[in-house]
Amino acid sequence: MATASTRTRTTRLDLDTGAATERADTLAVEEPLQLEVDGEQLTVTMRTPGHDVELALGFLHAEGLLRGREDVVAMRHCTDTGPDGQPTYNLLQISARPGSRLAGDRVARPFTTTSACGVCGSVSVEEVLSRVRAPVHDDGVRVRTDVLAGLPDALRAAQSTFERTGGLHAAGLFTAEGELLCAREDVGRHNAVDKVVGWGLREGRLPLRGTVLVVSGRASFELVQKAAVAGVPVLAAVSAPSSLAVSLAREAGMTLLGFVRPPRANVYAGGHRLDVGPPTGESTAGTGVGPRPTSVLT
Template sequence: MGVSSERRKVVRVRAGGPAGQVRSARSDTLAVEEPLMVRLVRGGGPVRSPSSAGPAGEPLTLTMRTPGHDFDLVAGWLVGEGAVAAASDIVGMKACTDEENTIDVALRRGVRPPRPRAFATTSACGVCGSDTVVDVAGALRWPVAGDPVTVGADTVAALPGLLREHQRAFDRTGGLHAAGLFTADGVPLSVREDVGRHNAVDKVVGAALRDGRLPAAGTVLQVSGRASFELVQKAVRAGIPVLSAISAPSTLAVDLAEECGLTLLGFVRGESMNVYTRADRLR
């Protein structure tokens, strides 16, 4: 469903110097941002093939994302919404040919779908603050507080660099976030990129769901930006016990991590880092 980057014409301006301003025409590679509509097909049966006729699904959410790994994105979003816990909970997904940038998803009978979103989710943030700290902590399928994993400080310090090595689209555009799921020894399990931080995490979680790796016990989620409430929420709902961010967390993110027993690290740069919660997991 589309490409992750496109070439556009720009004017390059170099200011100052003896000759004054210098302009030149060139091409630049930009990250693609497009909407994705997710629709629910009722009935618990398989999703029709793209060529089959049938009623359209019911809109669930509209998000702005970078095309690529869209099925992972939808699966991860459903995990983050608390709707699914296993790949078998999703009967099928298909990219619609009659509606561009639209995916229809069918859930197993008995699986309660998430409440529809009546607005577009931007790429800047997801559904921030949709649940309170108490709501999230009290409804976890896989509590992470008891996860016995420990991680070496040297391993955590190396994760941003390992994540960067897998950011192929960022190399072309310089405009994408990334998230990666790693073992406690720093082995990458999956890395995804997107113009939205929350989408990158959803893609990683969705890949884990579809590969049968949820709950993601004993793993570390590394993100390229800051740690928000929503990213902590997505991590704990996937059973991930450690979240590491290159930038700062928010107060609500720390509150949620503390309540759920998640190890939250921020400002992971070079050999230093801040540990905001559950420092006992850091060797």
């Protein structure tokens, strides 16, 4: 099976002294994945191999071509041989359920994407906005700020390939109590989110109510879009959001946080879902009342 990392030779250069040392290095793998639906090419995306079925499911769901896992009859890799004589797994063949939109109503638009782009296959921003479930249904979910503070480290601990390469983005899906449900890595931040959403679709969990999606980099528009379409109420990013991401989060009724770097975070939308209360594990036994959390309003 294709791997997520590979070894190469490199020269480590000391920029102060000019000293050079030959050494081995580990790189994150980036390869194309071609998606075919009933024998017709739909898209080619650059990705890190692994969890390709989840990636395809998440992508198709975000594009509005897939309503549920029942719309896909089968998926399989078509193995080919690369220049080194080893099998590749860069073609995923999808059989669609007859009568589904995926089978008969695929729109005529270019879908070729890169590991840095998540919405360039779409005709317009308006079309993307039309797929968002607004407002996002959250079942009254509330997230404690002390739980939120621990999520970036919990995601980092799940990034096994990043530890070897330093070259991958990650997305992690947590419960509101901080339990990790799924973590995925990829050279493309939007691919990592697609893999998480695809996992949720395979597991029959969509919409992803009551969850927190944590991403290792910035929160761009396409990440908010994918999260909103999947029904995720809370998105937390380690880095900055874009202006359009903030606008979409507010319109979709989501909670959006950026610069989540304990002990601080910026709340850009949906602060009513965040609770400030006693630290996790602090007992309220014998007081006759439970904790009285304070909502962070925006």
